[in-house]
Amino acid sequence: MKGEVGSQLRDEKPEQEGHIWGSMRRTAFILGSGLLLLVAFWNSVTWHLQRFWGASGHFWQAQWERLLFAFEGKEWILYMLSITHVPLIFFWGLNGLLLVVDTTGKPSFISRYRIQAGKNEPAKHHNNNLHGSDEKTEALRCNTGRTTIHTQAFRCQGSCR
Missing domain, CATH: 1.20.5 (Single alpha-helices involved in coiled-coils or other helix-helix interfaces)
Incomplete structure (x- = not known):
């Protein structure tokens, strides 16, 4: 098993050869x-x-033939209805369910997967404080004349009044 540095041993097989x-x-x-x-x-x-x-x-073929027979000679109406109404029904069907979930909070098995901050609840007024009820938030006027909102961890660069 031992050999000189830089030389390959003839009897050794790589460990991964048979695994692939x-x-x-x-x-x-x-x-x-x-x-x-x-x-x-x-x-x-x-x-x-x-x-x-x-x-x-041939269930689906029979259904397609029934649909074509109903629109016989007016295939363009079938085309227009299918490209407008089918996506419209799916879109508003799903989004109508999501609107109900957002406004009522029920059913809970759907509303628990929402990722919005505060679970998309209506905004509350906090006395003109932009960061809600965060007590560490301070508004300081810097030398530029702008109002800067920051916390104790972040300090205004330059002279603040």
Whole structure:
């Protein structure tokens, strides 16, 4: 195992040589078997649902043909309705729910994920104090004539009055 400095030993193998190939085989086995199980599950569920509903395997194609038959000769109306009303319904449906959550605070399972400071509650007046009820906040007039708001950790540069 010992050799001269700068020379490579012939019998030594790098420690990681077999690990990459083994990892690739395990990954291929796991993904392949998972995909096989997913396809088998999907086919069996589809078969059972078709038997339960008595529907053919072309459900979505049949629905599309019914929609085209309803707008026969007026496909441009279908186009205009689909590019305007479908996004509008989804947008206001979701945002209407969020508006209700913001104004009422309920349901709590949605409102707990809000990230706004103060959970987006209405603003309260604090006697013209910009930082709320922070007692350490001071307003000093610097030599430039501007009012500077700072805390005790930050001091105004220059002469303050």
